[in-house]
Amino acid sequence: MTPITRRPGASLKLFFGPGVSVVELAEQQLAIRGAGWQFVLRQASRGLGHAVRALAGAGATREELADHLLEHDGPAALARLYYHLDEWRASGVLGAVAASSTGALATLAPLPVPNPSGPLQTEEPAPDIPYVLSPFAYLRRVDDELMVESSTTGARILLHDPRARLLCMALISAHTRDALPHAACGLSSDEAEDLCALLHQARMLVPARPTGQPQDEHDEPLARWQFHDLLFHTRSRMGRHAGGYGGTFRGAAPVQPVPALKAPMSETAVDLYRPDIERLSADDISFTRVLEARRSRREYGASPLTEQELGAFLYRVARERATAAGENGVSSDRPYPSGGASYELELYLSVASCGQLAAGLYHYHAGEHRLYYLSPMTPDVRALLEDAARALGRHEPPHVLITLAARFPRVFWKYESMGYALILQNVGALYQTLYLVATAMGLAPCALGGGNPDTFARASGLGRFTETSVGEFALGSSPRPGPASE
Ligand SMILES: Cc1cc2nc3c(=O)[nH]c(=O)nc-3n(C[C@H](O)[C@H](O)[C@H](O)COP(=O)(O)O)c2cc1C
Incomplete structure (x- = not known):
């Protein structure tokens, strides 16, 4: 049997x-x-x-x-x-x-x-x-x-x-x-x-x-x-997990716990140049020329980036154009898109050489279009620039390193399962805007694929789990100015 x-x-x-x-x-x-x-x-x-x-x-x-x-x-x-x-x-x-x-x-x-x-x-x-x-x-x-x-x-x-x-x-x-x-x-x-x-x-x-x-x-x-x-x-992504997905608000109170703009981070402000957007809208080089000329550029001009260029660049990429009061607190309007209009990305500038700006670390205030001085060239700020130089395959650092830091609670408060992925997507959208504006201005832009959030946390004094680096972008003057507008 x-x-x-x-x-x-x-x-x-x-x-x-x-x-x-x-x-x-x-x-x-x-x-x-x-x-x-x-x-x-x-x-x-x-x-x-x-x-x-x-x-x-x-x-x-x-x-x-x-x-x-x-x-x-x-x-x-x-x-x-x-x-x-x-x-x-x-x-x-x-x-x-x-x-x-x-x-x-x-x-x-x-x-x-x-x-x-x-x-x-x-x-x-x-x-x-x-x-x-x-x-x-x-x-x-x-x-x-x-x-x-x-x-x-x-x-x-x-x-x-x-x-x-x-x-x-x-x-x-x-x-x-x-x-x-x-x-x-x-x-x-x-x-x-x-x-x-x-x-x-x-x-x-x-x-x-x-x-x-x-x-x-x-x-x-x-x-x-x-x-x-x-x-x-x-x-x-959807489909293979039991978690909630998307803008579920994760059971939170209906008002954003973190404001759209950070309060000024120091008492030392640097007013930045504001380009004439009306004039640029009429006279700027064509969009197709910008797209076709866009390249990652890792060589810089003998003269550093000027303060006027930096001001015009930040204004065209990242200023707050307007605010609107919505159901979930005040929302921001900027030249680059952001999932859920979260605008959780903050721009920190490690300045190696830019006009008369003191070398060191600054925070860009998108609402005021100002830089706030955070520190001189400390070993940690230098380490950020050196890491960037290595990623670029250069000996010298870029004139300015822009560190994109995410204020995580602005996204995690609302988005479930996909919060961090959304932040990285926002980094991509901002990278492209940084590239295109730099190209239109005849500057030398290059996105960087990696950075050290611990170094950034030490350099900035910010908490690693509250706000830290998720992207880096190198900027300098160009050795061969290309199609330059303002
Ligand atoms: C997300 C991202 C990360 C990148 N990381 C680096 C990097 O770490 N170092 C570097 O030299 N270039 C970096 N680049 C630039 C690419 O190497 C470049 O875009 C690619 O070679 C295509 O060349 P192009 O930008 O000149 O068209 C990065 C680009 C992107 C979009």
């Missing part, structure tokens, strides 16, 4: 997430409804109706659902049930609990919205293939629980029981399903197999290469990704 083999994951209790309900639309027509989505089941038999209600209620194992379906609808209905179960499991909308006789071991949390691309997998782990934890799985503490999360699928498994955590730890080296170290973790082999099935479904457990290394680390195209890049991508 052939022994009956137990399917891994057989005891997993499947369930839809909180807030999912089953609604009868018409006779034999049901809708499974969550927040902002629904799945319509046509010609839903009695048994299938019972199954989805069980999933939206206390949950049930695959076998329990199948038994009930067999009783009501007969064996022909099973294929459809399994088809839908796989579809919902792959889309992430069906959660699963692995339990022992003493309680829940781990829960695969359902995604609040199904992902039709099916990021989770539905095949069971093979008995004889060695599996290992994916390098894209990571552990963190969430509300008194330990959670393992995947940056490939966005799936999250709460490890309630220390034995489940031990198994996770053991899977940092490769094991086949048939040789899981269950006894060392205090688990039965069935419990370990169920946990293994959960991790596998979430793509946290991946096949190991003969060297024992996870395939994810070697196989294209995933191998190209660094862990933090993929996590940032998955968490800041």
Whole structure:
């Protein structure tokens, strides 16, 4: 007689997430409804109706659902049930609990919205293939629980029981399903197999290469990704996470906690030159010439940038053109765009040489179109300029380094999941405006891809988590003035 083999994951209790309900639309027509989505089941038999209600209620194992379906609808209905179960499991909308006789071991949390691309997998782990934890799985503490999360699928498994955590730890080296170290973790082999099935479904457990290394680390195209890049991508785009998304206000009071403009940062102000925008609008070189002439320029003229050029440049790029009182406090209007009109980016100038300006660090006040002097050329300000010189591949620093610092609370107050990504997008929009104005003025502009926020925090005295550098831009006079307007 052939022994009956137990399917891994057989005891997993499947369930839809909180807030999912089953609604009868018409006779034999049901809708499974969550927040902002629904799945319509046509010609839903009695048994299938019972199954989805069980999933939206206390949950049930695959076998329990199948038994009930067999009783009501007969064996022909099973294929459809399994088809839908796989579809919902792959889309992430069906959660699963692995339990022992003493309680829940781990829960695969359902995604609040199904992902039709099916990021989770539905095949069971093979008995004889060695599996290992994916390098894209990571552990963190969430509300008194330990959670393992995947940056490939966005799936999250709460490890309630220390034995489940031990198994996770053991899977940092490769094991086949048939040789899981269950006894060392205090688990039965069935419990370990169920946990293994959960991790596998979430793509946290991946096949190991003969060297024992996870395939994810070697196989294209995933191998190209660094862990933090993929996590940032998955968490800041839609589809593969449970967090809220976009301008949700994150439960905050309706008024911006941080004003649109910073108060003057010192008592030493430098008035800046204001170009004649009316005249420039009429006489400036054409937009197409500016676009076609735009280049990154890393060589500077023998004479440094002038104060008039710096004033005209900042005015044309970044001044506050107007303010408007809105529902969420005062909003700003500037020449460059900003997601949600947040205008969280502040410009700090490390001046190496610019007319009669004392060398040192300044803050640009966009509302007053003034510089506020913050410090002389301290070792940290010099370090900012030296880092910029290295990024430019030069020995000498640029005449002026513009550090773009984000006031994080102005964005994080409102935007969920995508706040930091939005800030970097704003950096890109500002970079292009800096490039175009510098080109129109015949100056030498170059964006920089990296900078050190710790150095900037020391140079400016600002708190690293409140406001710090997210972008850098080098500016100087040009050795060969190009198409210059004012
Ligand atoms: C986001 C960004 C980061 C950059 N980082 C650097 C950098 O660190 N060093 C540098 O010399 N150029 C940097 N550049 C300039 C690019 O090298 C340049 O834009 C690219 O080679 C195309 O040349 P072009 O700007 O002259 O058209 C950066 C440009 C951008 C947009």
